[in-house]
Amino acid sequence: MRADDLILFSQVVELGTFSKVAEQNNLTNSVVSKRIARLEEQLGVRLFYRTTRKLTLTEAGKALLAGAKNVTQATQEAIDAVTGFGENITGHIKMSVPTISGDLLLADAVAEFCDQHPGLTVDMSLDNRFVDLVEGGYDLVIRTGYLADSSLIARHILDSQWVVCCSPSYLARHGQPQRPEDLLQRNCLQYAYQTTGASEWEFKGAQGNYIVRVSGSFSTDNPTALRRVALRGSGIAYVPRCLVYHDLLEGKLVDILPQQVGKKLGVYAVYPFTRQPPKKRILRHSRRFFICAYKALLPAAP
Structure with missing residues (x-):
């Protein structure tokens, strides 16, 4: 499991759509979708219920979110500590x-x-x-x-x-x-x-x-x-x-x-x-x- 996939997952939850996450990270929608699918495959669970209008977290997704946020925050703090x-x-x-x-x-x-x-x-x-x-x-x-x-x-x-x-x-x-x-x-x-x-x-x-x-x-x-x-x-x-x-x-x-x-x-x-x-x-x-x-x-x- 890659830390950057957890960060991407946390961003998807925060922004609500793959397209917004793709725009923020200079990626394509398909890349974001494939990385979330890879994360789900590695964990053996579905993280989102997908419809044409919105993404909804599954119970497994909710359980993963807290840890993903910690990874995101720790990564940002590490970057902040050495930049500027x-x-x-x-x-x-x-x-x-x-x-x-x-x-x-x-x-x-x-x-x-x-x-x-x-x-x-x-x-x-x-x-x-x-x-x-x-x-x-x-x-x-x-x-x-x-x-x-x-x-x-x-x-x-x-x-x-x-x-x-x-x-x-x-x-x-x-x-x-x-x-x-x-x-x-x-x-x-x-x-x-x-x-x-x-x-x-x-x-x-x-x-x-x-x-x-x-x-x-x-x-x-x-x-x-x-x-x-x-x-x-x-x-x-x-x-x-x-x-x-x-x-x-x-x-x-x-x-x-x-x-x-x-x-x-x-x-x-x-x-x-x-x-x-x-x-x-x-x-x-x-x-x-x-x-x-x-x-x-x-x-x-x-």
Whole structure:
């Protein structure tokens, strides 16, 4: 079985007709048909139901499709890894990143990338909501959490661990919580941008993760404001570790209940599928750079 036949099969599924695949690959319809027939013969199964109007995947075809997509993606990534070195990158990239990522991690990386490529401009929007990539004209989005839109391409970067923390002065006044339920008697500072809700804090339990519904005097959707309130000793916060990493190292904040915090969210680079060669070349370099920069700049757990 040849990898290029699997790639061709994946293209037929995506484009829907042999003629479109033939045009994209500078082949004839008969060549595409023969290669799909060869693949079916090698596998001993029929992959498509063919009519004069359309192609429909068989059950065997559906089973093969996932693997064929993996081969296609791996091939493209291998090509991307070695092409474009020494090219002049010019053009415009519109991207959206969460406020924490933009404030703490990516602003310097984006500026460095633009310095490396004088003909490139980047419009970086800081927004916690999941924007519509197509309607908004975004080329690249960094997002956390569960991604359900299969029309988008998502590359996992890393997992973001969350922490429960407060200032030493708050602990001195109110004591160290020994278990998550003790937080019900504390002033909990709430970050309104959370998948489970600002007052619903996730912890590990013997039967799996569970939620403790806390309350407190302060809630905000701005992570910088939440950090400042925690630093001044007003209460306990439940936030991504990267937001308070240096504060924890310097002893300005204390990581409490470290073994019981259950929240960990995937961080993804998300982008729409495009066949525009100039734009694709720009995005190939920018995605590779920003993903590497994100991994390098996001501190390890202290």
